[in-house]
Amino acid sequence: MQKFYILLCLFFSFSSFVWAKEAVTQYSIEEIQRLGLEANGLVHAARSQVNIAEAGVVSASAFPNPEVTFMAGPDTPRLPFELTGPSSTQRHVTVTQPLENPFFRSARIGSAEAGVEASRANLDQVRADLAAQLRIRAYELLLRQKQADMESSIFDLMEEIQRRIKLSVEVGESARFELIRADTEVMTAASRKEAALLNAERARVALFQLTAGRLQSDFEIIASLNDPVQLPELEELHKQIITTNPDILRLEAEQDRARLRIDQERASVLPSVNILYSNYQDKQFTSNTAGLSVKVPLFYRRRGEIDSAIFDSARVRDTLEYRRYEVNRLLESAWQAMQIAKRRVEMYEGGIIQEAESALRVAEAAFRLGERGFIEVLDTQRVLRGARAELLQAYFELQSAAAEIDRLRAHYPKE
Template sequence: MTQLMNHEHSFLSLLCMQKIVFWSFLAGIALFAGVNDSLQAAEGGYRVTDIQRIGLQANGLLRAARSQVDIASAEVISASAFPNPEVTFMAGPDSRRLPESETGPSSMQRQVTVSQSLENPFVRRARIGAAEAGVEASRANLEQARADLAAQIRVSVYEFLLRRDLAMMESDIHGLMGEIQRRIRLSVESGETARFELIRADTEVMTAASRKEAAFLNTERARVALLKLTAGALPAEFNVTASLGDPVDLPSLEALRAELKAANPEILRLEAEQNRARLRIDQERASVLPSVDVLYSNFQDKQFTSNTAGLSVRIPLFYQRRGEVDAAVSDAARVRETLDYRRYEIDRLLESAWQAMEIARRRVEMFEGGIVKEAEAALRVAEAAFRLGERGFIEVLDTQRVLRNTRSELLQAQFELQSAAAEIDRLRAHYPKE
């Protein structure tokens, strides 16, 4: 009996030790997970500039725009190339038409002719200049694509933050409605409140739950849109270390206007195209001048060797490329008119974005200056009065709706402020370089 009790005691001790080891293992896993989460929180998420750099490096459309620059650079090499010489070789036997006694024996004759074009230096210089202007236009196109993508990513980041903050707000409202619902249910069960109030509270809770779910789905949709812009280079569950309340510091409007003339990619592209169109006019006009080919010919037969040299001149006597010149002049006029209009339009776009930014800034200051605080204080007073039985559910609900609308307006105003700043940075091509 004693031996059996000893075996039972040993078995229980072993079982206790296994439980201790098991729970220690789980505690270690939990501790490791907590430490890992703490490390991730310490490291933080991605900044807005980090996400912009990732998107600029990973987006395939930018790689395609870079290829256009390479193509334009290759065209400069083609435009700088000298014309190749042409070599003509002919050979064949002589056929006698008279007796051999008079002509002698028949023989083979060979002729080699070398032709080298002497390129018009004015045409060459204009052609190379037009190709180089094409490179500048392609680079400006690439810069425009970069600025557009960086601004789009920035707006998408702040839209994600907007959706996330709205989802958090709807989650808080859902929790508040749930707490009020529980209080009303207790009052109904105790007979202090009519059942109609509980039905109304249930309806508000379901409505709040629906808004909460929709807000979280919109947040995930904004996350997916951001992943699409970065070509999947971001992890699926990324975090952003930014807020809608980030400060917006920009130069004055006059300084931005001065900067825009030398920094806007579209203006730079149109200026490059204007230069290319002007050089094409020079190229077409220079093509009217006569072109010269240098010729050298070597002729050999059984008796003689002949070396001759000469020039071949193409004279534009009947057609002097009037159509090509007129087309180049018209194209230059088109580019010039487009450039003038786009300069005016971009200046107006800058002014419009600046005004939108100032309006959004004033709205943010107005809401942060007291409206939101007053709505929060009113909700706290209504909640306290409801707990004490001095106010009904309707007063709390109305106050909560006022606060919800106020917070939504504040978040929307902050988002519009960041969007206007992103538009200004897009116009002046201000973005983090890869």
């Protein structure tokens, strides 16, 4: 009884270990995206840019520091002692406090805050681009794996046909030419199988690269090429993109910053004021004086800097308008590509694949009975292979178009 209990515990421990291993090595598309967004160095770099911009707001909000000047030294008499008396030491302390122009300060702080918004939009753009790449690479891996499975099944079929032809040649029922042709087709199928396996491995390596090696070496993707794609209508997507596209938001923040830079340059033309306080002491006297120091922009009123800011604002505004137009066209292009892929999927699933499979089964049965030759089987197999390849490609193009739409509207799982 004790031995049975020990064996039972070992069995459950081993089962738990296997289950845990499978749980670790299986990822959904969203889990892969989250891992990539957490580990990719480009995302970290863009997040650092946000931190730098936020530090710039702190710098822009700071008040100017006062300036203290201290001077001291002995008096050296130039007249006789009877007239000047004994020598003494003097000291002179001057405190200067700049008074910042409130219009200049407000524009500078606003410009720094707009820089933060631009950096955040840039971070969202990096995240959206990476999430779309991860989704496309994950579905590409599924595509390559399906292609490898298809080529493996074709290779197995060619080997089975080669074996049957070899037996027929040995008993004298078929010419040796048929065996040579079968050998050639087997070698061709083996080459395609090997290439498909290598392409699948290449797609796996691409996912490793985008996730900075955070995936397990033997990971599997819990997804399928024919996963349903659920997106809003095109009109709703147009409305979303205007308010969510990171590139548009970044350019809007850049436009605000350029406009505030104009205000900043214009405010800098106003006179700048410094408050002065001076204390002077020697052996006989103590003097306290206060005053103002005004810098008057009389000869140069920063015309070049103001014009430069105006032209830069116009540049950003024109870029923003074009980018809005371009993003809407990219959305329509991705939407049309998705619709085309959907129609191709419906066409191949609606009857082409079934008819090609039925034709191959009939050709194989006729070949076994000796009513048809190897050429008929090979032709029907090629037709089926082409149809399956087109269906897989249509699945992949459908998922790629959906990923592009999600990229344009910055729809991705958050870290």
